[in-house]
Amino acid sequence: MRCAKLLSEKLEASIRAAAPREAEMSPAAEIVSVSKYPGDFILHDVCVKRFRTPAAIRFTVERVRVQEYSLSDGTRKSKGNWDKVRWALNRLYFYEIKQTLENDPKYREKFVAVRNRRIIDTDSNELELVKRVITKIGNVDFFVGKLGTISEIEFSTPEFELQE
Amino acid sequence: MQYDISKSPPFPCIRVEVGPLRGSASSIPNDAKVDTGAAGTIIPTRLAKQLGLLPLGESVLVKAFDPSIPARYLPAYYVILAVGTTKMELKVLAIQRSEVLLGRDVLNKLKLLLDGPSETLDIL
Numbered sequence: 001m002r003c004a005k006l007l008s009e010k011l012e013a014s015i016r017a018a019a020p021r022e023a024e025m026s027p028a029a030e031i032v033s034v035s036k037y038p039g040d041f042i043l044h045d046v047c048v049k050r051f052r053t054p055a056a057i058r059f060t061v062e063r064v065r066v067q068e069y070s071l072s073d074g075t076r077k078s079k080g081n082w083d084k085v086r087w088a089l090n091r092l093y094f095y096e097i098k099q100t101l102e103n104d105p106k107y108r109e110k111f112v113a114v115r116n117r118r119i120i121d122t123d124s125n126e127l128e129l130v131k132r133v134i135t136k137i138g139n140v141d142f143f144v145g146k147l148g149t150i151s152e153i154e155f156s157t158p159e160f161e162l163q164e
Numbered sequence: 165m166q167y168d169i170s171k172s173p174p175f176p177c178i179r180v181e182v183g184p185l186r187g188s189a190s191s192i193p194n195d196a197k198v199d200t201g202a203a204g205t206i207i208p209t210r211l212a213k214q215l216g217l218l219p220l221g222e223s224v225l226v227k228a229f230d231p232s233i234p235a236r237y238l239p240a241y242y243v244i245l246a247v248g249t250t251k252m253e254l255k256v257l258a259i260q261r262s263e264v265l266l267g268r269d270v271l272n273k274l275k276l277l278l279d280g281p282s283e284t285l286d287i288l
Contacts, residue, residue: 144221
């Protein structure tokens, strides 16, 4: 519990340091609260607020309490970190829009890079996409998802164990 | 390079260098196990942290040795991996382990000589 509290305080400090301008804006009505997150870990109590500016809807994280759980036994796995939270939010956005993109012929079978609730680039070659995005915005958090067919990679070796 | 004799029977090992695709962090040398049973390459999570790598996506479903465990997504990282004089850009997974696991995505780009009786591995 103490660990989670410390982490929460650290994350909140990071948010304030990273987004002082957004904090000055008036919040819009919509607050998205993500209480459970499917995948390798579960994020609890991520409170996200959207701000409407004249130009666009801005997206900031207001309050974060993170705990990471192993899905196999329900125990807490690690403390998590701020990059992982942002990555998870990017991932969450990808899965929100995935179905819509899959119906759009423009995106069919493509890799999509997502950051701050925006599609920042697409390509049919994942490596080229990743290199281009990193060149453009640096080594920062973004998520790359695949639309359409997903390839499977098999580890026929006892050197690799996948937790249930 | 000598096989890892801490395993029985000894395991073919090689020295590799892993670095970020972009950025200022320099490559980190690490021992790697040669494993033709692995379709992909795995790096230790410790190494991913040292290099400041961020996970990028999960565009592959990962299936393990045990068929009773369903395939699932794992976060992927992009790195530059150097084996001898060969450098390659590739997607890797990261799990908690001590050494890199070189899978067929890397091995199929190399000519290696496994000399079992001498317990040595050479890049040709």
